[in-house]
Amino acid sequence: MTARQMVPDGPRPTAFGPARLGIYGFLVVSAVFFLMPLYVMIVTSLKPMEEIRHGALFAWPANPTLAPWIEAWSSACTGLKCEGLKVGFANSVFITVPSAVLAITIGMVNGYALSLWRLRWSSLLFGALLMGAFIPYQVLFFPLVRMLAAIGFFGNLAGIVTVQVIFSLPVMTLLFRNYYASLPYDLFKAARVDGAGFWRTWRSVMLPLSGPMIVVALILKVTNTWNDYVLGLVFAGHRYLPMTVELNNIVNTTHGEREYNMEMAATLLTALVPLAIYFVSGRWFVRGIAAGAVKG
Amino acid sequence: MAHVSVRKVDIAFGTVSVLDQLDLDVQPGEFVVLLGPSGCGKSTLLNAIAGLLDVNRGQIWIGGRNVTWAEPKDRGIAMVFQTYALYPQMTVRENMAFGLKIAGLPRLEIENRVREAAAILQLKPLMTRKPAELSGGQRQRVAIGRALVREASVFLFDEPLSNLDAQLRNELRVEIKRLHQRLGATMIYVTHDQIEALTLADRIAVMKDRRIQQFSTPEKLYQQPANRFVAGFVGSPAMNFQAGVMERADGGMRFRSGAFELPVDVMAHTGTEVELGMRPEHILVGESEGQDEGGMPATVEMVEPMGAETLVWTSVAGLPFSVRVDQRRRLSVGQKVSLRFPSQEIHLFDRETGARL
Numbered sequence: 001m002t003a004r005q006m007v008p009d010g011p012r013p014t015a016f017g018p019a020r021l022g023i024y025g026f027l028v029v030s031a032v033f034f035l036m037p038l039y040v041m042i043v044t045s046l047k048p049m050e051e052i053r054h055g056a057l058f059a060w061p062a063n064p065t066l067a068p069w070i071e072a073w074s075s076a077c078t079g080l081k082c083e084g085l086k087v088g089f090a091n092s093v094f095i096t097v098p099s100a101v102l103a104i105t106i107g108m109v110n111g112y113a114l115s116l117w118r119l120r121w122s123s124l125l126f127g128a129l130l131m132g133a134f135i136p137y138q139v140l141f142f143p144l145v146r147m148l149a150a151i152g153f154f155g156n157l158a159g160i161v162t163v164q165v166i167f168s169l170p171v172m173t174l175l176f177r178n179y180y181a182s183l184p185y186d187l188f189k190a191a192r193v194d195g196a197g198f199w200r201t202w203r204s205v206m207l208p209l210s211g212p213m214i215v216v217a218l219i220l221k222v223t224n225t226w227n228d229y230v231l232g233l234v235f236a237g238h239r240y241l242p243m244t245v246e247l248n249n250i251v252n253t254t255h256g257e258r259e260y261n262m263e264m265a266a267t268l269l270t271a272l273v274p275l276a277i278y279f280v281s282g283r284w285f286v287r288g289i290a291a292g293a294v295k296g
Numbered sequence: 297m298a299h300v301s302v303r304k305v306d307i308a309f310g311t312v313s314v315l316d317q318l319d320l321d322v323q324p325g326e327f328v329v330l331l332g333p334s335g336c337g338k339s340t341l342l343n344a345i346a347g348l349l350d351v352n353r354g355q356i357w358i359g360g361r362n363v364t365w366a367e368p369k370d371r372g373i374a375m376v377f378q379t380y381a382l383y384p385q386m387t388v389r390e391n392m393a394f395g396l397k398i399a400g401l402p403r404l405e406i407e408n409r410v411r412e413a414a415a416i417l418q419l420k421p422l423m424t425r426k427p428a429e430l431s432g433g434q435r436q437r438v439a440i441g442r443a444l445v446r447e448a449s450v451f452l453f454d455e456p457l458s459n460l461d462a463q464l465r466n467e468l469r470v471e472i473k474r475l476h477q478r479l480g481a482t483m484i485y486v487t488h489d490q491i492e493a494l495t496l497a498d499r500i501a502v503m504k505d506r507r508i509q510q511f512s513t514p515e516k517l518y519q520q521p522a523n524r525f526v527a528g529f530v531g532s533p534a535m536n537f538q539a540g541v542m543e544r545a546d547g548g549m550r551f552r553s554g555a556f557e558l559p560v561d562v563m564a565h566t567g568t569e570v571e572l573g574m575r576p577e578h579i580l581v582g583e584s585e586g587q588d589e590g591g592m593p594a595t596v597e598m599v600e601p602m603g604a605e606t607l608v609w610t611s612v613a614g615l616p617f618s619v620r621v622d623q624r625r626r627l628s629v630g631q632k633v634s635l636r637f638p639s640q641e642i643h644l645f646d647r648e649t650g651a652r653l
Contacts, residue, residue: 186381186454189348190442194395195369204394208385 045069045264052260068261072269076262078249085266088246092226092273094157095242099164100221106165107172107217108210112202114173115180116188126177133170141234148235155237163235164225172217179213180206215284223274243270297324298359298372298449298482300345305354307340314340316506318354327476327483329493332503333529338486339454341503345484346452347371359449369399371450374443378455380435382427382442388414389423392442406445413444416475433464440475453485457492469495490530494518502526524650527573527643533607535573536617539647542568551644556592556613558637562644562653570653573643576607576620581627582634591634596627610635 006013040057045068047061074084081087110129114122144163145154153159183206191201232242241249247270251263300322307315314337322328330338343349345356347368355364363371382391389410396406414420417437427435436456443451453472457465473496476483487493493500494514501511502525510522521527527535540553542564551558551572564570582591594617598609601623608619608627612635619635621627644653 184379184381186377186379187383189343189346190375190377190381190383190439191394192348193346193368193373193375194442194446195367195398196394200398205383208383 041264045261047261069265071262072266076250077253078246085269088243091240092243095160096225099161099225103165103168103172103221104217108176110173111176112180112206115177129170129173157240160236163231175217219281226273299324301357303355306352308352325480327498329497329500330486331493331500336503337506338503342452342454342486346373346375372448373450373452374446374448375452376439376443376456378458380439384427387424388438392445409445413441417441432460451481451483455486522652524645533576535575538572538615542570556615560642561639564653569647571645571647576618578641579619580636581621591636594633594635596629596631
């Protein structure tokens with residue numbers, strides 16, 4: 001058989017050889033591997049307990065039911081109370097919303113001041129702040145508990161929000177400092193010549209340009225706060241335990257038979273918020289990260 | 297119209313000194329260009345005049361007022377930047393009105409000023425657009441408009457045309473010159489482009505190494521460069537330089553470099569090490585070897601057509617000289633010609649200090 005002589009012309013032909021096949025095969029297997037647990041969780045959460053007892057882990061539910069979801073949301077027992085996850089959900093919202101708004105706002109102003117105003121000690125200050133990002137929280141728990149208790153911020157909503165804001169400030173500041181530093185410095189100079197001061201420049205010139213970075217910060221901060229367990233456990237007090245802690249309480253509190261379907265539903269419910277955020281804003285997330293790279 | 301005076305200004309970034317004891321006096325209504333290679337401190341000086349940068353020592357006076365400690369907005373200046381620096385989320389109109397709004401001017405006054413500036417710069421059809429929807433030239437016109445509405449007495453331009461392509465640069469250059477004639481305001485303009493400097497300026501300050509090397513009119517800069525650096529920096533194609541020594545001969549002075557000898561009018565000690573400077577356009581090309589009285593034999597080594605003129609690279613007694621000739625003049629590589637060096641066009645610089653002899 002003679003090889004047909006090809007004249008290179010136009011787009012290069014894509015070769016679909018064994019190597020390519022191997023890559024795709026590997027990707028498919030990996031995808032299945034990682035999706036399997038999710039699949040099991042979803043089908044289990046939709047099965048009544050009798051079906052689960054049969055032990056067919058991968059089987060499609062014969063009589064799909066939403067009862068486990070409803071139970072998880074409104075009547076599952078978290079320790080002594082049996083009010084479901086809805087209390088934890090509300091708590092997590094109460095914690096996440098103000099701490100995200102505060103952390104992002106303060107991080108933005110910090111980043112703006114540190115990147116554009118070039119004050120005498122700003123690089124030193126920024127270095128110290130960055131160090132903060134690397135200190136493991138656990139080291140700070142005891143002193144922080146004592147400090148917050150002293151000003152009445154321990155074991156309540158204000159306490160957990162304060163802690164959440166403090167711990168995310170280094171990263172938020174870093175994010176915005178680098179973003180503002182990537183904007184043309186002339187823009188800042190133009191605003192100064194136009195007579196805008198510190199706040200006016202931020203509000204009228206920098207803030208409207210911060211959109212992409214705000215989205216990135218929002219995603220980071222919301223998922224981080226929502227997924228937090230240990231800060232909530234230590235600082236939130238009984239009344240404001242976040243959803244993650246409540247989920248743990250549900251899963252670890254067993255009266256008689258273990259209700260796998262309800263526990264799966266509860267876990268999925270807890271994971272829903274970060275998941276939804278990724279799905280909705282993934283596009284902006286990528287755009288926001290890329291926006292830092294190119295100058296306007 | 298205001299007088300701008302920079303008095304003994306030092307600026308340093310950390311331990312790196314950028315400006316050293318710098319003095320600059322700009323007359324009211326004058327167009328002064330700060331010209332120099334990148335890193336010479338010209339933008340630093342402009343930013344210091346604008347108040348965007350603090351000086352380490354010295355004073356800055358604008359319009360008879362010591363503004364050394366004043367905020368940029370209180371200095372009576374307006375500024376145009378290389379990167380346009382338009383506020384991306386505002387329309388052209390909002391961009392131009394921003395500073396006036398901050399200053400708290402009445403709405404009617406703002407509208408009038410913006411309308412007037414828009415008319416001067418032919419921006420009317422663009423008023424509701426955002427900067428992203430404008431071309432580079434349009435953006436820079438808006439930036440000029442934003443400076444215009446401030447009705448400042450001093451305009452500062454920081455390499456405003458450097459980001460534009462050649463044709464737009466020429467158009468806007470003319471526009472800026474026209475603007476200066478119309479407003480009569482004091483203008484200080486930073487550039488590294490000598491064509492811009494020579495065409496726009498009443499006076500040019502050539503800067504290098506933290507200092508002003510020469511501050512004079514474009515003509516003087518071209519005809520009598522104060523030192524070797526200015527001579528080499530101003531003029532395109534660049535001046536020819538040849539190192540040599542001074543000698544006394546036949547009751548006059550001669551420049552000598554190997555077999556190359558040239559009588560010169562300058563008085564200097566015999567043996568002084570000097571550099572001879574000769575602009576390509578001042579060397580005269582004779583027909584051919586021997587025919588021209590007093591000409592030096594030369595060989596054409598390379599020919600660069602540049603449109604209106606042709607740059608011819610020649611070799612005279614082993615030394616290379618570039619010569620500018622009319623494009624109609626047909627010269628080919630290897631051709632023998634004779635060159636004459638008119639003595640009134642010869643520049644001599646001390647090789648040690650670089651100063652003009």
